[in-house]
Amino acid sequence: MKLLRVGPAGAERPVVLGEDGTAYDLSGRTADIDGAFLARLDPAELAAAVAAGDLPRTETAGERIGAPVARPGTVVGIGLNYRDHAEQIGADLPAEPVVFLKPTSTVVGPDDEVLVPRGGEKTDYEIELAVVIGRTARYLETVEEAAGVIAGYAAVNDVTERAFQLERGGQWDKGKSAETFTPLGPWLVTPDEVGDPQKLGLRLWVNGELRQDGSTADMVFPVLEIVRYLSRFMVLEPGDVIVTGTPAGVTAGHPGAAFLRPGDVVELEVEGLGRQRQTLGRA
Known part of the structure; x- marks a missing residue:
């Protein structure tokens, strides 16, 4: 599972990449990829959410990566x-x-x-x-x-x-x-x-x-x-x-x-x- 943050410095949003590289918005699950999120992170559960279509797709092309x-x-x-x-x-x-x-x-x-x-x-x-x-x-x-x-x-x-x-x-x-x-x-x-x-x-x-x-x-x-x-x-x-x-x-x-x-x-x-x-x- 690949996690990243995209957007202007100080205003990045959390994203997860599917196996095919499609980006999915994590904002509905966490405000950011921080210590609190990582402490409860379950890669298998997140992968299942991606596979089930439970996360909205998002575009990251051209955006800054934090x-x-x-x-x-x-x-x-x-x-x-x-x-x-x-x-x-x-x-x-x-x-x-x-x-x-x-x-x-x-x-x-x-x-x-x-x-x-x-x-x-x-x-x-x-x-x-x-x-x-x-x-x-x-x-x-x-x-x-x-x-x-x-x-x-x-x-x-x-x-x-x-x-x-x-x-x-x-x-x-x-x-x-x-x-x-x-x-x-x-x-x-x-x-x-x-x-x-x-x-x-x-x-x-x-x-x-x-x-x-x-x-x-x-x-x-x-x-x-x-x-x-x-x-x-x-x-x-x-x-x-x-x-x-x-x-x-x-x-x-x-x-x-x-x-x-x-x-x-x-x-x-x-x-x-x-x-x-x-x-x-x-x-």
Whole structure:
């Protein structure tokens, strides 16, 4: 099942896509795709409603696509979680997941403009798999329990200002927190449709040049272990988003390569989760 939100920023409406790509309006069932809706989401029941014709069709062509989750409470990032990425930048593999937080103000639609922050000199891209939480999770004991709290998956670009992240002292959050730095979507795809989250291809292009071409199979810590691990340190709530790390190919791993500048175009896709396209602007 694919869920999305379409319309102007701040006034999106909830939509579900049928198997043939037909869009159906969810406004009669929920005001938005938020934590409250995800906590009661039953993909099988929603699919049955689509099949029975219980939801009105709607047109989405030409409309802006928003992030598929409205107002996530927390955005959690995982760093150095791909073996090839760690090797590319000369970093040791972490013994435990590297965790950082991103403000929810970073979350935008998949095709919205990404802004190079004021003073930013080394803005970089990071294609990632995002996990969206659907049930409250605290002190999970097993990965099987972790599987039961996931509402779905989405594509995400964990945009990073490397000069702020690595050259200004303190935590990584400085380089991860600028407005527009988490383009999310286009869809939230439920686990039954995604299948094994460790078998997804990820690809990213800058101005038409392929920069990243990886697979979630290369993760150091798999998705379910990440969810289980995080629940030992924080309460995960419905609507929270976890961005799970990036494969090799980021600009920071290519000495002499140009970082992103206003006017650049970034395109990315995660297998089964859709495609994004962002043009860079200036804050």
